[in-house]
Amino acid sequence: MIIELHLLQSFPASNLNRDDLGQPKSVTFGGVPRGRISSQCLKRSARQLFTSYGLDDENVGTRTKRLVTAASELLVERGRDSETAQEIVAAGLHSLGFGVERNRLTQYLLFVGRDAVTLLTDFCDDNWDALAAGIEEAKKKEKKTDDAATKISKVKPEKETAAEAQRIFDASRAADIALFGRMIADNTDFNVDAASQVAHAISTHAVATEFDYYTAVDDLKRDDEQGADMIGTIDFNAACYYRYANVDLSQLANNLKGDDELVAQAAGAWLSAFVHATPSGKQTTTAARTMPETLLGTVRERGAWNLANAFLRPVTGSDIMRTSTTNLMSHFQKLREFYGTDELREVVGASISADTAPLSDSETALTLDDFRHRLLTSALS
Structure with a gap:
């Protein structure tokens, strides 16, 4: 109907x-x-x-580019190091197939379910050591290149990680995403x-x-001062x-x-x-x-x-x-x-x-x- x-x-x-x-x-x-x-x-x-x-x-869902900030704050509340939490979350999103800019914003304004931040935090917490190792490896490779990229490029996740990404970014309980849809150009598997x-x-x-x-x-202008203090249309x-x-x-x-x-x-x-x-x-x-x-x-x-x-x-x-x-x-x-x-x-x-x-x-x-x-x-x- x-x-x-x-x-x-x-x-x-x-x-x-x-x-x-x-x-x-x-x-x-x-x-x-x-x-x-x-x-x-x-x-x-x-x-x-x-x-x-x-x-x-x-x-209802959330539209945001600030998943790194939100998830890293939860990691800090759980006792993780504040200086590396953002790097870990950025690496986590990267492994899940989402590009993250150097300013820690996702490449796209993502429309995600209300529990996506918590689930992303859990993923990063559980895989902290592996993600940290990946960060160190990426830094070594970056030092060998003269022209550092302005953003962390998106990768195609492994099968197991792709299943985890589907769980984290599942939108089947977000009525507004169901109503208005979701389009992610480089990750069409998440489109609604x-x-x-x-x-x-x-x-x-x-x-x-x-x-x-x-x-x-200006309310403090003297009586003998003429004219307006702000003009516009x-x-x-x-x-x-x-x-x-x-x-x-x-x-x-x-x-x-x-x-x-x-x-x-x-x-x-x-x-x-x-x-x-x-x-x-x-x-x-x-x-x-x-x-x-x-x-x-x-x-x-x-x-x-x-x-x-x-x-x-x-x-x-x-x-x-x-x-x-x-x-x-x-x-x-x-x-x-x-x-x-x-x-x-x-x-x-x-x-x-x-x-x-x-x-x-x-x-x-x-x-x-x-x-x-x-x-x-x-x-x-």
């Missing part, structure tokens, strides 16, 4: 997800510039809420196919980036965004090794988190803490319908949310009239400020709890 989630969410003046110039991200769609929030931003915002909506800490697809959110209407010119005054926009995401429960179950209870918890956390997730960019200066006003969810046996083309012609007028809702529901209705409804098991819509027609009364939820319950019950039954 596949759960799809379509949201319309309007934000006032904000800069939720900025580009390299500090401006709100944008995209041209339907011939006009639109506001955009990247899928990476939305996924991170949702992932940070998973433990608030049903997942235990042990069932994502169960969830997330689209970049785009505004339903044309958007122009504006800027706020601000000044600040902050870019922002205001937009109603269409957000779309889906999750394939079959792929999720495969990634979580068929643990039905964890699949149900992960699906529930995914649904609630995506409804409540708000990007954190510039929130201190804008407080753009709004909630989605229109929701449309489906449960289908196969396929997926991103409804962004409902806004290929940009929405105009002063009542953007109401018109966007009408366009969304109308476009969905036309698609199911043309392509049929054989694959659709459940359709549920809700809106705080607009009519959900042409959805029927039986397809309309009055509360978020009802919306969530109907989708999950249908998908998991």
